[in-house]
Amino acid sequence: MRRQSGPQQLLYKYHHLYGIEATCLRFFTVYGPWSRPDMAILKFAERMTRSEAIEVYNESRYYEGG
Secondary structure (H helix, E strand, O other), X not given: OOOOOHHHHHHHHHHHHHOOOOXXXXXXXXXXXXXXXXXXXXXXXXXXXXXXXXXXXXXXXOOOOO
């Protein structure tokens, strides 16, 4: 099993115990004074301030296999 956050584990258990269908959103990055400079939000903001195009990888298709 891949690493999951606390809320994801809780939803997983409730689903298996009680049959509750749920979706948990986990944002891909954080931003602010402690964020890494190579993360998407900062790259997007820097490129937008310079009126440059944002790089899109994999033709913006993404799938996380389970």
